Amino acid sequence: MDAIIELDDRLYITRVNPATGKVFRCQADQMTGQDFRRFVGEEDSLKLARLIDELDARPEGERSRWIPGGLTARCPEGLSFPAEATISRFELHRQKFTTLILRNVRDRVEAEQKIQSLTTETELLREELQALHRNDTLLGESPALRQVLRDIAQVAGTDATVLIMGETGTGKELVARAIHTASPRRERPLITVNWAAIPATLIESEFFGHEPGAFTGATRKREGRFALADNGTIFLDEIGELPLDLQAKLLRVLQEGEFDPVGSHHTRKVNVRVLAATNRDLEQSVRAGRFREDLFYRLNVFPLQLPPLRERGDDVVRLAAVFAQRFASKLGRSIAPLTTDCERRLTAYSWPGNVRELQNVIERAVITATAGRLNLDRALPEASPSNTAPVHAEAASPGAIRTAKELEQLERANILRALEAAKWKVSGGQGAASLLGMNPSTLSSRIKALKIQKPR
Ligand SMILES: Nc1ncnc2c1ncn2[C@@H]1O[C@H](COP(=O)(O)OP(=O)(O)OP(=O)(O)O)[C@@H](O)[C@H]1O
Ligand SMILES: [Mg+2]
Incomplete structure (x- = not known):
């Protein structure tokens, strides 16, 4: 998250958002009332004053700009870091204010480097090699599973978008691979995107790629996952977690088959078959305003519901x-x-x-x-004793109907218990994901969505 800092005309801080505390490694609320010049390099104070004059000379509605060359930000504890920022001016009750939106460039560069190493061609090759070693057969003979197998056979040969829905661990990813393998695109790659593993600021570049210099840290051109999936299949895992602003961009690729890499004006066309998966009720997300309705309809061409294991009888x-x-x-x-x-x-x-x-x-x-x-x-x-508590809680009010909020609280408490038991390790044999019987990336995205944080 970026720091948002509001300054009065003397450059004293009037308001900050909570992320400011994280960026400056201090208590955000203690920054209000202080002279902002204490938090930047000496020459930056002059730079800010110049920019403010320049913005004030502009017509209203245009009083906002990037700060060229950024700022050197200083944390109260002594550390300093390079920051990129925008500055804007506004007037309220005849008083003039300045807003800065600021982020640590190093965080971005680090995140960018992490992504680059994740998506190089070698990484994709490794993913494919791992897939070869996995046991990909969908086992089961129950009527519910047979129906799934029939659905797969029916849709695999087409280019239709498939929305795979089901609780965690029901085999959504396995089904996506089965569809790709039975499709005419099987010789081309199956590219998976799971944004739980990607910092929010980099999802767009992960999708669509970027040009060199598109943002700080983007030193060379990079292909996005949509380009890599050209003529193949793209699997959009955990689609329900995609931030709203990117949902519009995704819709454009699905509808027009085209996108603009970050920092580029050259539209690219691709031919990809889209498979998406979610363990959420997307219709409910649509009603709650968290998911675009048009995108939902575009994805919901061929809905494939995976039954939970408890409904698969002898399977x-x-x-x-x-x-x-x-x-x-x-x-x-x-x-x-x-x-x-x-x-x-x-x-x-x-x-x-x-x-x-x-x-x-x-x-x-x-x-x-x-x-x-x-x-x-x-x-x-x-x-195991740690799991008897929720069972008793359930038994105390058998058949109780819970609100979505209550269910979320239960889920939150359960995840917290698992994280504590696993000493806050998410993945691996002793990790919380394994205790919960969840995919580590699904768990990470739930932790993010429920805003669960490790206590200091
Ligand atoms: N019908 C099945 N036969 C054999 N193995 C299965 C079957 N369904 C799922 N599995 C196995 O169970 C595990 C979980 O499956 P998968 O990762 O596809 O689930 P998922 O629905 O994507 O879960 P999540 O929502 O947590 O991401 C995998 O190891 C998969 O190989
Ligand atoms: Mg999955």
Whole structure:
């Protein structure tokens, strides 16, 4: 987030937004009332005074500009950093004010470098190689899963946009890959975009690429994911989390097949097939004003709803058996077929984390197996004390209807508990994502959306 600082005519700070505290590494509210010149380099004070004069000479409506060469910002604790900023003048009750919108250039350069290393061709190659090692078969014989397989077969051969919906861990990404692999575009790449991993300021360049010099830190031209997916398929994961301003730009690519790389006036045309996924109720996001209605209709050409695991009947047992053999052979062990008791317990559980959670449970059960028998005692969440609390809470008011807000609070508390248990590690074997049976990137985006922060 950028710092937004309002100054009076003497250059004293009248108001700041909370992000200002982060940018200047101090308590934001303690900055108000202070002389802003304490927070910039000496020559910057003169520069600001000159710019203010220049802006005041302009007609109203044009009193805003980039600060050429930026500023040297100084934190109260002594550190200084290069900042890029805009300055604007406005008048209120015959008093003149100045607003600065300012950000640390280093943060941007760092984020940019991170993205560059993420999206080089080598990285894409590595993603494809990993995909080759993954087991991509959609297992299951339940009527609900058969319907999904029929839908995939029906839509794969077309160029239609598919909106894959389903709870976390139901196999949305797997389905996206299955559609691409069964499509005429299979020889071309499947490019995935998941903005949970990308700083908000860089999503646009990640999508559409940029020209050298498009912004500070953009030292060379870079292709965006849409260009890389030309003639192939693009998979827009977690589409419900896309910021509103980018939704308009995405709509243009979907409708016209064209976009402008950041900092370029040359429109590019691409031919991409779009698959999108979400675990949110997009219609509700539309109603809440968080998702553009036109984009929703454009994506919702072929909606594909993945059933939660608890609605797939015996598939739980079938999948458990396959996963048990898979993990056992990976560990070089042999495992006896599932007992009826095992099957009963697996079927009785509600699987909020769906297939991913089942995989994790079976992996734990194989690791803790004794004498070749799966050990569900420690593997199934109901047996662990940390998970009994929400179950009791639910039991205390069975069938209670909760408001969306209450559900969000429950989700927040649950994620917090997992983060605390995992010592704030998100991914990895002991990470919170694994405890929750969630994809680490989904968890990251939920943490962001729910504004969960690690206490200092
Ligand atoms: N029907 C299935 N058969 C075999 N494996 C499956 C099936 N469905 C999902 N999986 C496996 O479960 C895990 C989770 O699947 P995937 O990542 O596709 O879920 P997702 O819906 O994208 O989850 P999220 O919303 O958390 O991103 C993956 O390891 C995937 O291979
Ligand atoms: Mg996913």
